[in-house]
Amino acid sequence: MAGGHAHDAHDDHGDGPEVLSVSDKNPRVRTIQVKRPTPAESSYLAATAKGLGVTLKHFVKNTFSRRKNTYIETIEYPEQKFEYPERFRGLHRLMHRDDGAVRCVACMCCPTVCPAHCITIVPAQTDDNGIEKYPATFEIDELRCVVCGLCVEACPCDAIRMDTGIHAKPVEERHEAIMTKDLLLELGARSTAVQGGEGADWRGKK
Amino acid sequence: MDIVYAILDNAALKWAVLVLIMVMPLASLLTWAERRQSAMMQDRLGPNRANLGPLKIWGILHFIADAVKMIAKEDFIPGSVHRGLFALAPILALAPVLVAFAIIPFGPTVYPHVMGDVLNTYQLASGPVGDAAQQAAWAATYDDSIRAQVFQIEFGLIFYFAILTLANYGGTIAGWASYNKWALLGGLRSSSQMMSYEVSMGLSLMGMFLIWGTLEPGAMVQLQGSEPWKWGVVLWPFVPLGLVAFILFFTAAIAETKRAPFDIPEGEPEIIGYFVEYSGIRWGMFFLAEFIEIVFISAVITTVFFGGYQVPFLDPDGFRFLGDWVTVNGQQVHLGGYYLPVPHGAVVALQFGAFAIKVVLLCWLQLLIRWTLPRFRADQLMNLGWKVLLPSSLGLIMVAALAKLVSFL
Numbered sequence: 001m002a003g004g005h006a007h008d009a010h011d012d013h014g015d016g017p018e019v020l021s022v023s024d025k026n027p028r029v030r031t032i033q034v035k036r037p038t039p040a041e042s043s044y045l046a047a048t049a050k051g052l053g054v055t056l057k058h059f060v061k062n063t064f065s066r067r068k069n070t071y072i073e074t075i076e077y078p079e080q081k082f083e084y085p086e087r088f089r090g091l092h093r094l095m096h097r098d099d100g101a102v103r104c105v106a107c108m109c110c111p112t113v114c115p116a117h118c119i120t121i122v123p124a125q126t127d128d129n130g131i132e133k134y135p136a137t138f139e140i141d142e143l144r145c146v147v148c149g150l151c152v153e154a155c156p157c158d159a160i161r162m163d164t165g166i167h168a169k170p171v172e173e174r175h176e177a178i179m180t181k182d183l184l185l186e187l188g189a190r191s192t193a194v195q196g197g198e199g200a201d202w203r204g205k206k
Numbered sequence: 207m208d209i210v211y212a213i214l215d216n217a218a219l220k221w222a223v224l225v226l227i228m229v230m231p232l233a234s235l236l237t238w239a240e241r242r243q244s245a246m247m248q249d250r251l252g253p254n255r256a257n258l259g260p261l262k263i264w265g266i267l268h269f270i271a272d273a274v275k276m277i278a279k280e281d282f283i284p285g286s287v288h289r290g291l292f293a294l295a296p297i298l299a300l301a302p303v304l305v306a307f308a309i310i311p312f313g314p315t316v317y318p319h320v321m322g323d324v325l326n327t328y329q330l331a332s333g334p335v336g337d338a339a340q341q342a343a344w345a346a347t348y349d350d351s352i353r354a355q356v357f358q359i360e361f362g363l364i365f366y367f368a369i370l371t372l373a374n375y376g377g378t379i380a381g382w383a384s385y386n387k388w389a390l391l392g393g394l395r396s397s398s399q400m401m402s403y404e405v406s407m408g409l410s411l412m413g414m415f416l417i418w419g420t421l422e423p424g425a426m427v428q429l430q431g432s433e434p435w436k437w438g439v440v441l442w443p444f445v446p447l448g449l450v451a452f453i454l455f456f457t458a459a460i461a462e463t464k465r466a467p468f469d470i471p472e473g474e475p476e477i478i479g480y481f482v483e484y485s486g487i488r489w490g491m492f493f494l495a496e497f498i499e500i501v502f503i504s505a506v507i508t509t510v511f512f513g514g515y516q517v518p519f520l521d522p523d524g525f526r527f528l529g530d531w532v533t534v535n536g537q538q539v540h541l542g543g544y545y546l547p548v549p550h551g552a553v554v555a556l557q558f559g560a561f562a563i564k565v566v567l568l569c570w571l572q573l574l575i576r577w578t579l580p581r582f583r584a585d586q587l588m589n590l591g592w593k594v595l596l597p598s599s600l601g602l603i604m605v606a607a608l609a610k611l612v613s614f615l
Contacts, residue, residue: 043594048579055247055578062246071249 093187104159110151118144276490291383296491299376313354321551381480392480396471409599410454413606427514438511443609504568
């Protein structure tokens, strides 16, 4: 119990009760001065008055001063909105090519990485041999989405983003919460990212 | 004309006007005020949304929304309850507090024939004297009078203690009839708490009864008079008698309303309370009874300790500072001094307003206490009631008796 004794030694110099005497046989046995509340303290009259003073101060300041001078920090939601940080992840959107077609090449990276399995892609072949595939169906179930943003990280061609800043809307039927490809494209915009990156010698280009 | 005033002086009509038009709206408003005030004390906003189009007034209309909600809600009655008692309990809780208001003087006696004139207090007190014509004139002026007090009786405050004891049955019967262990526990706690605190509640006022020699609230208000240093709470016969009696009575009375810090019968964290099986408007009646009780206690404290409807320095005939008390025909009349005459109608209006302001401030104080102090444990509650409040009240009676004796010597 060496550690215990060291702790006791520390106690002697701390803010604990005043030690009147320490036993010779065992240093852990000692007489201390116990502080009992006085009758005035245990009647709680002074403590009650003090507490009422605190609540009264808050009441008066919150009730009678201008809103910005009060302690109240409530945001009255439908009228006022919290300003989100720039990197806030909102609803998904699908980006466009220069010609307005979907940028997604149906590589299946996002449904693979998605921990909530909320992305459903049905790939289809295109005539463009440089791209080979496009998503015939692209659906995101916003009820299952955990808003982790891994799909955006995984996307190799800047097709999916979560930078709309829009919340998932409350719905009455579950199927209404599924975002179809049309909806996702509607939120999207033209992406200027270079398809396929900047090429193999991107280090040399810098 | 006399018949009109006789009808206006009718007890049932006065009760309807004073209680249903003045007290009930105040109690309903308190349901909103409690939530809004607690929000203000806790740095929140509270209910501020209910409105009638552009009429928003800080969300006061929430009390109407609440009432509509409670009336429209399903009144669910569990299968095993005792139906008769289950239906009776909320009425038993609500009715006594409404009846008890009968003894409260809401304002001064109104003499309808002299509303525009300054009241001649000397003439009024001396009664019909002189020849027949003078007596007839006196009777024509002062015989019609309307007291703003429903029930004037010598045992006034004893009536209040007796009636409010009946409210005890509301909680206890609700707990019993609900056929629910939590409700039964709540009902038992409620009855034990009410019984413990009724004792010290009655005894803490006994000192004031001794000093004034009356139990009638209207007479108490008149004895306190318009000078604030004669009001009950500042009575100081070599000890702060009024202040101590006020603190003791206020504590016991808050316990009587069964609200925090004395909300053992409800005990939300553990047993939910004697009305756990109640819903809809039946629960609303318990809720309303609680708030009417708050208003009632404020009214009693105003009457006994804060001069009732008296406005500082406002006598029935106008503002007066440092006048002389003259005994006329057995009544104390305040005359002379620095005097500013005020018409009777204005005095009546000011005194009704003063009573309302005092009651509202005391309601506010009760809400402040309810949202500040943490609740007691059941054993602490009993300790406070029987070991602190009861001996203090008994001691106070002796001190008051001694003070009375010394003042006579």
